[in-house]
Amino acid sequence: MSGGADATQRTMLRHLVDYGPLSRPELGDGVGLARATTSAVVNALIRRGLVAELAAVQEGRRGRPTTLLDLDDEHYAVAGLEIGVDRVLSGVYTLRGRELLRTERVVESESVNPRGLLRHAQIALREALDQSASGARRLLGVGVSVPGLIDASTGTVKYVPSLGWRDVALRAGVEEALGGRAPVLVDADANFAALAERRARLRAGQEASSLVYLTGTYGISAGVLADGRLWRGGRGMAGEVGHLIVDPHGPVCVCGRRGCFEARAGLPAITAEALEPSTRRGGRADLPAAIDELVIRARSADQRVVATLTRAGTWIGRGAAALAAVIDPRVIVLGGHYARLVPWLLEPARRAFAEAQLVPGDDVPALEASAGADWATAEGAALAVLKSLTEGEQALPKGPTGQTGAEVR
Template structure:
């Protein structure tokens, strides 16, 4: 007799109400306007449960009644539609030299998009927390002044973030075991909204999944292209987090024994060979002062457009290493698309052919396992947008916001 798990796929029965809330909310989003009876018929939930859930959702202004249907026989039914405009989700992305803040409402309207210099702040955790919390406070004040209720704040960072929002390792920022979430809760004096910290690649792939041109894709990966390289991976429609939230740490996999030194202290890491700083060193050896990644990339694009051979060679080498990185994802997680994010996106015209060729050679499955390479479509704002989207995903999963005090 083999001992059998009682529940090989965890079903949280305590969470049945949240599941049902999510089912109703998503049904109305996909099929609204629709009536309570329509929802009950389509979902198999009983009418009393649907009425109770709809009441909850209306009270929280996630649904609204749009008036009676004119297309029915007999007593007209009250129709329901998605609301959610009274809510705002705030995302902040921490880059090596800048902060980006965005806010969106539940239906997806962008409420604000701000950029701030951060170069001088990252070195000191205290200054970093002050800069991030100041930006968060201003963003919250702005959307509150528009009559919106702040659902939450998510901060995206390049590095390994655990489930408590502690940045365990960020070679890019030089942070180690920094309790960013705890520091922000203190600095923001426990505001009425939830605060979370997450890996920037995870957030960027959530943004591409929710707002990007991949309506059918349920398996996608995103490679960040800022000061560092990390991967965000969506598997079967859901973010791959792993056991402790440390998935996607592709940048520090060794791809060349005894290769160049990496910021992490190892040698030959993918990031040290395929990363944007490595590209800048190869493509712009004549520029010995780091101006900013953004300006350096503009210069590389200018030279590439002018067909300068040294620049094209440098881009081809970066493309080959990026193809190696993409093949690691293709072999292990078999995504439908690997999205080149950050500064890789504007360079895609010159990277694509070498990335694709290297990917095909290094992937054991035929045709790279069906994996294609595509530039990110949401620009450098993808992590900030994904940070906001993460909060909306939480509502989609049936975790309703606290009622605003009104």
């Protein structure tokens, strides 16, 4: 197949990833192709097992039934793996985003060294692959996330303050676990979560081209979308905003400096201030359980918890305002565990955000909650594999019976 035809297929596939399901005329108009060309490209993608026709839908009372097109849901799988301070999440999904399997492994504090966490990750990945589907599927790749500074081009973890990792060749370790059977992508958790947020917003008809996603899970990182694409900066490691100094006289951060954004508004800092030491384990918050406790107590109007969340929300608003002044996004999204605490964080955050605007008024970035919450990063990591196909970073599979990718049973 010629390079031009291949590029046209990728363009059409990209449009379906973002906006599907669509009729053939809608798809052709969306990518600017004539009807005959659209049909030829669609048929080629169907032969590859990447696109499928859905059941016809009736348009109005007297309209003719219209057959919709979307990503094929039967032949392939993509996987996402999230490595965190206290857990390893893994999910396997169809191309359309239907969940085939999700697993969560709790990680004890003695396992946070790279070798220990990678062992947990390898086990979780094998479990996901072994149990992902009743029939044979072909695995197109695995996205792996870590909260920190990542060189996505090499798959190297440059620095993760919350884990104490430096210069860890993570992609090589995961590729070894897979036996080289499928491509592996490594990136920061916020970047992957931003991709998942973008697709959800596009399919809901919401703003998604200019967006900042604040993770609020193990630290505070930002996934930045500009013109619909991830902005990585000059070295490919943009977004580690949790270690911006927002309060020079503030508490000491895990990175060793004082007054970082993360030390004021990160979830470990919030739980440490709001909950008694008996709720924490080994000096480090068990985040899912701690968030559960925060929600329970905030709902019962626990004054200590509500006051802590209000202060944290204020710092989130100030930090978000600093980001808005530099990046000027249309929307800033609070994701990760922040999403569960939105009833208590969002309003103080919005007040502080509005107060810090250089040009106040209605035309300021929106500050909103993500609907993705806990699993957005794993879902986005899997979605990144699909995006790598549409962007030409890996070859399109020849078809369900081809040899590209690893078989998932």
